[in-house]
Amino acid sequence: MSGSTRLSCASCHDLATNGATSARQDRGDGGLASPFNTPTVFNSVYSFRLGWAGRTRTLREFALITIRSDHLMSGGKRSIRRLAADTHMAARFRAIYGTEPNEQNVADALAAFMETLVTPDAPFDRWLRGDKEALTPQQVRGYARFKLLGCASCHQGVNVGANIYQRRGIFHPLGDAQPRYLRVPSLRNVSVTAPYFHDGRVSALPEAIRQMARSQLDLSISERDIRDISAFLDSLTGTYQGRRLQPASRR
16 A cells, blocks of 8 residues: 555554564554554543554544655555556445546545454453452452552543643653653553654663553552563453464564
8 A cells, every 4th residue: 555565554453462662663555653652542442542643533533644644654655556456446445336447445445344343252351241250369459559649530431531632741751852742652452562652762661650640640550560560461462363462573
């Protein structure tokens, strides 16, 4: 789908592992580094906005902007012409949309596919459904601390986040000053989607928990709390096509 044909959506969103990559910042079709760490595409259908800055409201709009973006795919009409030249693909679009591939129906098709990229049946989901053996005692303890310390103030709902904006660095600076406000990320699958934060500057989950507690809650939390919360967050790792998600291979 990229202008040069070197990149596909899966180049930065690996569905065989975690729906993203292990890179701090992926590079677009022109070789330029993305200004943000690539979020996982899994469960994006449950996000109230898309991307770290939350500039797009729907998966369809997100797909269209990504294809057109000179910084990312650099595809646009060139990609659409290639799809239309593929007789099999063109026939499928005519059968579904009644017309040849165009930017609008290609974005619609991509959005329809992304809506299927959900990772249900995480241990936490099973625990919420009544399976009290789905979580370990440490994970249950971590969940209690997650709520008591205030993490759940921003990370809640079906996606355990991704439903509000929040100011970054409420009590203490967290990275550079801009952008000041970001979409709160989902914590589903967070234990397998390192590196962390919008700039990907933290590689380990315990350190991400420590920095978030200080910057957003003004707390210096104990090592036991960090271990327990890490264990709880691991219980948010779900499955895709029957396989538990796993960290992406190092690039």
